[in-house]
Amino acid sequence: MSEEFKRQLQDYAEGKLKDSEKEQLEQELDKMEAYQKYLSELLGNEEERDSLREGMAPPFKEASLLRKSKWKARLQTALTAIGIVISITIVSAILTGLFYGIGDRSAVYQDVISSAISLTRPNLSVSGSSNSNAFFTMDYKGTLRKKIGSVDSSIGDFQFSFLLGWPGIEQTTWRNEASASGDYLFQLPDAKYKADSEWSRLEKLPEGTVSEVFVSLDRYYTTDELLTLLENKNMDPVWFAAYTDQERRNGDDTAVMAPVGFPFYPIWHKKDMKVDSYTEQKTGWFSKIVTTSSSSPAIQSYGDGQVREQNFMDTLYLLQQYARISNRLAPWLQIDSAVQYLEVNGVKLYGVVLTGPTKELLKLQQEPWVSTLRVGEVRLWNWHDR
Numbered sequence: 001m002s003e004e005f006k007r008q009l010q011d012y013a014e015g016k017l018k019d020s021e022k023e024q025l026e027q028e029l030d031k032m033e034a035y036q037k038y039l040s041e042l043l044g045n046e047e048e049r050d051s052l053r054e055g056m057a058p059p060f061k062e063a064s065l066l067r068k069s070k071w072k073a074r075l076q077t078a079l080t081a082i083g084i085v086i087s088i089t090i091v092s093a094i095l096t097g098l099f100y101g102i103g104d105r106s107a108v109y110q111d112v113i114s115s116a117i118s119l120t121r122p123n124l125s126v127s128g129s130s131n132s133n134a135f136f137t138m139d140y141k142g143t144l145r146k147k148i149g150s151v152d153s154s155i156g157d158f159q160f161s162f163l164l165g166w167p168g169i170e171q172t173t174w175r176n177e178a179s180a181s182g183d184y185l186f187q188l189p190d191a192k193y194k195a196d197s198e199w200s201r202l203e204k205l206p207e208g209t210v211s212e213v214f215v216s217l218d219r220y221y222t223t224d225e226l227l228t229l230l231e232n233k234n235m236d237p238v239w240f241a242a243y244t245d246q247e248r249r250n251g252d253d254t255a256v257m258a259p260v261g262f263p264f265y266p267i268w269h270k271k272d273m274k275v276d277s278y279t280e281q282k283t284g285w286f287s288k289i290v291t292t293s294s295s296s297p298a299i300q301s302y303g304d305g306q307v308r309e310q311n312f313m314d315t316l317y318l319l320q321q322y323a324r325i326s327n328r329l330a331p332w333l334q335i336d337s338a339v340q341y342l343e344v345n346g347v348k349l350y351g352v353v354l355t356g357p358t359k360e361l362l363k364l365q366q367e368p369w370v371s372t373l374r375v376g377e378v379r380l381w382n383w384h385d386r
Helices: 003-014 019-053 059-120 177-181 197-204 223-230 305-321 323-329 335-345 358-366
Strands: 125-132 137-148 151-163 171-174 209-221 236-242 261-263 274-282 288-295 349-357 370-380
Touching: 059 125, 059 137, 059 151, 059 261, 059 305, 059 323, 125 151, 137 209, 137 370, 197 358, 197 370, 209 223, 209 358, 223 236, 223 305, 223 349, 261 305, 305 323, 305 335, 323 335, 349 358, 358 370
Parallel strands: none
Antiparallel strands: 125 137, 137 151, 151 171, 209 349, 209 370, 236 261, 236 349, 274 288
């Protein structure tokens, strides 16, 4: 760069050049910028060609190529991981379905759940369905129901889970506090203390109501004996309390807070059902549609005590076979000792849950076979007289 050009640049910076000189200098600077750009492109192409001849990437593209390769590797790794997770999930879902489907395991677990609820929670039943998930888990969801008057009322939501056949923890959401309390109480026939205050409570309830009552008996009855006493009354029996020799666990206290018994309508199991019709329709090489129609055994409304008692024992055997599930749902139930006692001594009843018009239930105070009574839940009138 000549001294003259340097002087012109200095004058340009200080604003000393005339307009014509300033315009001429700016034109020269523009030419120099264009020359520089062209030279850079020419040299870059030369470097690229030399690098390609040597099997190397151009120096100014190395960083860009490196970044692209890293992101491509990361994307491939992520897609591979996602694919593995999806594959494992699909395979585990198939295996889970096979695990809970073999031997109708899912249906059996549902039967055990409903049986455990019905035998250990007076006037309470659960009905629902199960869904197998991935990773060998299965969820059972159902509705808890109680009969008060002529209506089976929904009183709560029930959930239970399994992992490889191992039962989880019960999750119950109640509709009201009265149902959640589980405040039922029976007394054994030889109880010294008689709870008579409940009669006055029942008497104060209004005419247009139906009630649930827990009735303790004056002695131990067979099922047929008790059904005969209840046959012509304007009320419905819904649950029977059976003596299993566990009721005296608190020493001399004859109050029973954790009874064991069976509902008025038997809990029929798969082996009890009679297959009325069976059809198969092939839908492919390895698939078919099976349609069956089954019916439960006929039973007299106020009879067949031995059939009811045998159904009670069969249900206890089922709970005994699946003790892990029954222990989760009724940890207070000593299933083995209860079965052993009943097999030796037979089924004897000391209590019954009844429901019907409140004023009809109040008449039980005059019955000699009624020892004590405890009031459960009360509803507005929904009764159909018999």
